[in-house]
Amino acid sequence: MQIVQQQVCFGGRQIRYQHHSNVLKCDMQFSVFLPPQAEFGSVPAVYWLSGLTCSDENFSSKAGAQRVAAELGLALIIPDTSPRGEGVADDEDGAYDLGLGAGFYVNATQAPWNKHYQMYDYVLSELPALVEAQLPLSSKRAISGHSMGGHGALVLALRNPERFVSVSAFAPISNPSDCPWGEKALGAYLGADREMWSHYDASLLLLSKGCSLPMLVDQGEADNFLAEQLKPQVLVHAAKAGHADLTLRMQPGYDHSYYFIASFIEDHLRFHAEHLS
């Protein structure tokens, strides 16, 4: 992996890397924040999965997470949201919610998506193996994300509780099998058989498998996507049925933007730090 850009930030280092992904079969960029403590030893990592249309740069530049990560000694690992580059399939109409910038953190099984869109394996295995081999990271991991990335974080943690100590999300797509964004993306990437979708639906996974990890979810009450796309109440219902440790906080007045994320990222990082330490 090669450094594309590097900047000092809150006494730590904000670094953008490029590498060739064998899983995604393309060159990828991702960002990392290494806190000052990483100069002296290994630190745990919080993975951040971004939402539709984002790259690794949105969270890096807009969330203000580095301040708290520097204080707590947490690395931040921030992947891109889809495979990239010439030859990578995109939606024919250039829709923002399918194809580039919209990988939904699944392993696609349907052509033309299945050639590159293997974001589940990339985020779960290839990227952690890469950064843990080359950066001063312990193997302690937590995971969080926003919207499509909140969906991704919940799904990755629910299916692999041994890989993470805690999971959180901002305005996650909680039940993608039953909302327009999810039905479109899962249908395209996984095909018409909804049984396949259930492996990528946090609410269905919670119902079927339960969850041993602590979960924190923040949701803005003024979020335009709340009722139609996000449906946190379905997640809460599934958590109650499975006696899972989910805290959902409804935040009055907040919308779907990074101003919402910036306002509460400190709480999420402190929540993860408690479980990572």
Added chain:
Amino acid sequence: MQIVQQQVCFGGRQIRYQHHSNVLKCDMQFSVFLPPQAEFGSVPAVYWLSGLTCSDENFSSKAGAQRVAAELGLALIIPDTSPRGEGVADDEDGAYDLGLGAGFYVNATQAPWNKHYQMYDYVLSELPALVEAQLPLSSKRAISGHSMGGHGALVLALRNPERFVSVSAFAPISNPSDCPWGEKALGAYLGADREMWSHYDASLLLLSKGCSLPMLVDQGEADNFLAEQLKPQVLVHAAKAGHADLTLRMQPGYDHSYYFIASFIEDHLRFHAEHLS
């Protein structure tokens, strides 16, 4: 003035306004952060002047200033960096350092710039009068900025110490009469007579007028523009000659980006709050 966009952030309100500027003779947008305290009474304001190529959105989304402003009860007033719109002159070659996004906070005297480029009067008078009439602001003001905006903040404060209680800057263009950015812009906007430039040169103003206000300047040591464009040592020399209260902090490893601003904006807001309270 009309609200273009409004978002809750750290319990306060981040608002983007549009209005017609009589001074600039065009429609302008600017951003305001109102802290939670503004719901119950008037609050003091910190004006933020952005650098080359920026609009009001860069500082709003990338600096993480709202957290501290909400804690301290400070409003943030964030103007654009030049007049905007069809009919507003721009550099013929589309250079980033002249014309749109590069108003340098001067009152231009030379055609074609003099028709719209009156950013000094806009930021000093028209904008404060507008927001103080329509928003819960006291008339206590501090001012800060970055690069071209650090130059603007220093010049506005040095020439109008009765209007501000304190001034700060990140990597300001300290001596624009003697650097490529400044010579190009001041030459275009003000003409060849360098005597006219001296009214917009913080170092020359400090030498000739001194300064009664407390001044805080942060400068990254890894800033690519440090030696050729920014020259904080000239400002320090002028401050010493005039016995002015300037603190310059050289920050090892930091560059010219918003990662640098985000890392130290808390110190600047606390500095201003001390003088605004």
